[in-house]
Amino acid sequence: xxxxxxxxxxxxxxxxxxxxxxxxxxxxxxxxxxxxxxxxxxxxxxxxxxxxxxxxxxxxxxxxxxxxxxxxxxxxxxxxxxxxxxxxxxxxxxxxxxxxxxxxxxxxxxxxxxxxxxxxxxxxxxxxxxxxxxxxxxxxxxxxxxxxxxxxxxxxxxxxxxxxxxxxxxxxxxxxxxxxxxxxxxxxxxxxxxxxxxxxxxxxxxxxxxxxxxxxxxxxxxxxxxxx
Amino acid sequence: xxxxxxxxxxxxxxxxxxxxxxxxxxxxxxxxxxxxxxxxxxxxxxxxxxxxxxxxxxxxxxxxxxxxxxxxxxxxxxxxxxxxxxxxxxxxxxxxxxxxxxxxxxxxxxxxxxxxxxxxxxxxxxxxxxxxxxxxxxxxxxxxxxxxxxxxxxxxxxxxxxxxxxxxxxxxxxxxxxxxxxxxxxxxxxxxxxxxxxxxxxxxxxxxxxxxxxxxxxxxxxxxxxxxxxxxxxxxxxxxxxxxxxxxxxxxxxxxxxxxxxxxxxxxxxxxxxxxxxxxxxxxxxxxxxxxxxxxxxxxxxxxxxxxxxxxxxxxxxxxxxxxxxxxxxxxxxxxxxxxxxxxxxxxxxxxxxxxxxxxxxxxxxxxxxxxxxxxxxxxxxxxxxxxxxxxxxxxxxxxxxxxxxxxxxxxxxxxxxxxxxxxxxxxxxxxxxxxxxxxxxxxxxxx
Numbered sequence: 001x002x003x004x005x006x007x008x009x010x011x012x013x014x015x016x017x018x019x020x021x022x023x024x025x026x027x028x029x030x031x032x033x034x035x036x037x038x039x040x041x042x043x044x045x046x047x048x049x050x051x052x053x054x055x056x057x058x059x060x061x062x063x064x065x066x067x068x069x070x071x072x073x074x075x076x077x078x079x080x081x082x083x084x085x086x087x088x089x090x091x092x093x094x095x096x097x098x099x100x101x102x103x104x105x106x107x108x109x110x111x112x113x114x115x116x117x118x119x120x121x122x123x124x125x126x127x128x129x130x131x132x133x134x135x136x137x138x139x140x141x142x143x144x145x146x147x148x149x150x151x152x153x154x155x156x157x158x159x160x161x162x163x164x165x166x167x168x169x170x171x172x173x174x175x176x177x178x179x180x181x182x183x184x185x186x187x188x189x190x191x192x193x194x195x196x197x198x199x200x201x202x203x204x205x206x207x208x209x210x211x212x213x214x215x216x217x218x219x220x221x222x223x224x225x226x227x228x
Numbered sequence: 229x230x231x232x233x234x235x236x237x238x239x240x241x242x243x244x245x246x247x248x249x250x251x252x253x254x255x256x257x258x259x260x261x262x263x264x265x266x267x268x269x270x271x272x273x274x275x276x277x278x279x280x281x282x283x284x285x286x287x288x289x290x291x292x293x294x295x296x297x298x299x300x301x302x303x304x305x306x307x308x309x310x311x312x313x314x315x316x317x318x319x320x321x322x323x324x325x326x327x328x329x330x331x332x333x334x335x336x337x338x339x340x341x342x343x344x345x346x347x348x349x350x351x352x353x354x355x356x357x358x359x360x361x362x363x364x365x366x367x368x369x370x371x372x373x374x375x376x377x378x379x380x381x382x383x384x385x386x387x388x389x390x391x392x393x394x395x396x397x398x399x400x401x402x403x404x405x406x407x408x409x410x411x412x413x414x415x416x417x418x419x420x421x422x423x424x425x426x427x428x429x430x431x432x433x434x435x436x437x438x439x440x441x442x443x444x445x446x447x448x449x450x451x452x453x454x455x456x457x458x459x460x461x462x463x464x465x466x467x468x469x470x471x472x473x474x475x476x477x478x479x480x481x482x483x484x485x486x487x488x489x490x491x492x493x494x495x496x497x498x499x500x501x502x503x504x505x506x507x508x509x510x511x512x513x514x515x516x517x518x519x520x521x522x523x524x525x526x527x528x529x530x531x532x533x534x535x536x537x538x539x540x541x542x543x544x545x546x547x548x549x550x551x552x553x554x555x556x557x558x559x560x561x562x563x564x565x566x567x568x569x570x571x572x573x574x575x576x577x578x579x580x581x582x583x584x585x586x587x588x589x590x591x592x593x594x595x596x597x598x599x600x601x602x603x604x605x606x607x608x609x610x611x612x613x614x615x616x617x618x619x620x621x622x623x624x625x626x627x628x629x630x631x632x633x634x635x636x637x638x639x640x641x642x643x644x645x646x647x648x649x650x651x652x653x654x655x656x657x658x659x660x661x662x663x664x665x666x667x668x669x670x671x672x673x674x675x676x
Contacts, residue, residue, distance in 0.1 A: 009483070
């Protein structure tokens, strides 16, 4: 899951980015509005965290521009000015949620997870599709109520696919969104991980949670539960 | 007296009354004196004619010809009378016109002096009389005293005078009325720019206008320009004030956020908890102190007209995003065309905080109703179906920084800010139970 973090305060940005990376996100960082807007419009990202009080280009302008160009990924705003006017302006411009400084990092990760889940159309914090369930806050996957032991990269793949259940995700997209930028990009690695995931989730090849579409990519194939 | 035109009209009326009054008195007395002089001359002429016509007889008395030159002496009740009396007061001769009338003769004068008098007939008809006492030489050479008297009724003269006065008053009244009308029309024209400024200031106060605009006469351009400068500088100052607070909040809170992120990087320990506690305290101070209502800085001339319905819609849309997972049913009903006169940020702060709290605490339902208040201003009522607030906690909740539930941070500060803003606008915040089952917050906001 690739996040964009636009925040001009270096200490805050770096420590927040470190914490987010620790929780398993790939994080792009931008230190001012101009750079941030460029990243927000040009990079493949799943969610943006934007500070409202930025030098060069304001956070509000970035949000407006992102939405104007038809990009629909979730946006979380960070605001120091704890005024409703700012919150309402930000949400009105196209942001989806806000966090007021000084925040607890846990609060940010919780909001980020909720927004990512929502962007895939999931309402509850535990995504359930047939026998498979995934709890984003605990980073835990269960099949038939039995916890499955996954490496962090395997977890990232199943989380990414499950949030977008029903949609075809190309290998390129998976590589782009899941690796850190400086990681070597090799799509064959994805195939290996998908193979391992299948074995762990479905050792008897009964439920077939991940479908391969030749030349197009992968799809999480199980029906979402209605209340999930 | 509050209006310039009323002052001018009253002053002009008093002046006109004085001026015309004096003119009327002078004209009237001049006319009367001239008339009376003419009367006396005519009467004198009649007396001379009578004297000329009288002839002494052998019997030692006077005799008059049957027909005098002046026909009015011959017509009964003509208004012109003549009489001659002897020294004993006996009537020697009387004109035919005086037949049956008791024309007063007055006392008999002694010498040849003329005497004018104003007397009246028995029926009250006023008379001007002229009498003269003469020594008449009889044919035997003896001198005998006689008194001649002519009298003329003043009726026609008085009628003439009355007519003159009537005309005089009529004309002056007409002229005065025309002058007053003309002056008030003139005043209206002269004062139009002032009225214009007044109505524009009214629009500024209602937030429908930013500055005074239009062509003003030379005497007022300075006033209008200075007014605009004043409004601009006040607006600028209030902007800068808000800007300063915002910048201060931003530049304090970002380091706080950084500190918190740094402190919590390691495992949570007792030291981290203490740091967090201090960060919370600083945060509260910044939040409360730097979010003072703009109302105190934005007086009447700086108010904008905030479209209430539109802003409430924006808040509700925003909260629907924020509470996407909880998905409360927010039922909003705002009276159409309602405007809040004041600072937009203040309005958003009040409604945003109260609605946010309602969404935070509600089970399922949140309701906001904004109506015009029976007097001026508006009534905002926000209700939810949450656990409600026990009556004993209401007072404490309204105090600054008091939290009802430590696990839901920010509850107390938000409410304290709402209360501050509402109070600064002269409104009131009350908390009661709602028919939905939870709490109901009622805010009255007077207009402006």
